[in-house]
Structures are given as C-alpha cells and as structure tokens.
Amino acid sequence: MTTIFEQWLERSGFLIAQGKSLEWASFGPSPQNCDQGQPTIVMLHEGLGCLALWRDFPSKLSQATGLPVFAFSRAGYGQSDLADMPRPLDYLTREATRVLPQVLALFGERPLILLGHSDGATIAAEYAGRHCDPRLRGLVLMAPHFFTEPASRAAISDAKQVFETQDLKARMAKYHRDPEATFRGWNDTWLHPGFQAWNVEHVLDTLGVPALALQGKQDQYGSDEQVLVVARRSPAPVQVALLDDCRHVPFLEQPDLTLATIQGFVEGLVAGSSAQPSAQPSARS
Secondary structure, three states: OOOOHHHHHHOEEEEEEOOEEEEEEEEOOOHHHOOOOOOEEEEEOOOOOOOHHHOOHHHHHHHHHOOOEEEEOOOOOOOOOOOOOOOOOOHHHHHHHHHHHHHHHHHOOOOEEEEEEOHHHHHHHHHHHHOOOOOEEEEEEEOOOOEOOHHHHHHHHHHHHHHHHOOHHHHHOOOOOOHHHHHHHHHHHHOOHHHHHOEOHHHHHHOOOOEEEEEEOOOOOOOOHHHHHHHHHOOOOEEEEEEOOOOOOHHHHOHHHHHHHHHHHHHHHHOOOOOOOOOOOOEOO
C-alpha cells in the first residue's frame, strides 16, 4: 500500500479519498524518521475550516510535541474537491466511516493521535467509537458536538444572517474554492428541521483510548455539556479542560493555554500514561 511518507518532506500535496482529491500538508519530522512508538497527530478541521485556517497551529504543535503533524481539508473545503450537495444529515458519520479510514490507511501501521476541532472533533470521536483501530493512541476533542442544542442552532442561524448581509463570503473566498457551497453545506444541514434530533453520544460508550475534551467557557456553539458528556460516557480516561475567556476557537482565542494543555496530554500519551495537562485551566474530569 502506498503511504504518505514518500511525499512527507514535500510538505504538501493532494491525496484521493472516496474519489475526491483532498489537499494536505505535513509538519515536523517524517513518521519514518521517528521512533516506532511515536504517533503522528492527524488534524481534522471545523465546519467552516480548512487546512489554511489552522494557521500556524500545526507547526507550533509539532514544535511543542516533537511529533509529526498532518492536516488536510475535507471535500468541500479549502482547495480540495467540492463536496456532493446537498450534504446528508449524517455527513459527520459518513466522514468518520467512509473518508477518514481511507486517509488514515496512508499511514500504514504507524501509531496515530486524532485531533479535531468542532465538526472535526465529532468525526474523530465517531471514528474512534466505531472502529477498533489498534494504531490509535488518543483523541484531542476541541469544541466537539455530539447533540444539537437550541443555543447552538441560534448561533448558526446568526451566522447565516452574517453571511447574507456582511462580508463573510468575501473573507471565506480567500480560503475556499467555493465559499457559497462551503457555507451552505454546513449551515443548511445544521438548520435543517430533521437535524434537530441529531445525536451521536452513543459512540462515546465505546471509546477505547484516552481523550482530552477541551472547550471555551463562552463557546457560542455548544454548552459545557458537549465535553462533560465525554467524561461521563467514555470507558477510557478523559481529561476535561474548560478555558476562561474563550469562545469556539481555542487555538486562536487562547493559543498558549490551548497548546500547553494539548502538549501535556500528548506527552502523557507518548510516555504511556494519561498525564494531567501541563497547564491548569479551569478543568473538570
């Protein structure tokens, strides 16, 4: 099987998953040049994110942990192929069960840590809960979603108003091939009447690896319950970090604290234990 390692030092490229061309970028050392037990961190972006919108966080994460970091844009985002529209209401589950396995197959038998933000965190948790993958060492779930809430739907409705009346579309055009399709694919799905009943909490019942569930206390898209449910339902160890003065994007709004918290968790995984984060935000576990 072809792996991604041959192209790692080129730092970017395109891969094929589920018939779509997806952009990717690598940061830090090639997994082949690391100890066999050192995992690669694979990053999964949010519902309006993409590879470029991680900004310098992947590079800083690799520098802080010493680990290889890999990020890519899902179909419909960034410079990847456009997604098939309209998105099905179970699009997150389809990403976790159909697309992500093909991406992770490129890493062969090397160990992995999944780090997801928002939609990406949901996909990471769904993958872990639905697959018994012996390569998986841990999960970093940043502002995840596992069920709908009235407040989150209100915030998503507000985002629609901003998109239609302000310059959000123009700003998104700097990063996405088709900003209209990118926005509608996310927004229309979450505001669909049928999506009100969406709930994937059950995947947490079968998590088999440690997780860090991290969220801003002022997150406009989800209550604290979105991370507390991980600790309550997962049979594996879970650390919960609730960050003060932080909304939905911790790696931009509280970058130093977010990086330090993830670094401490990852170092614990690499050392073979579920260590407490090195930073001490307001946390409950």
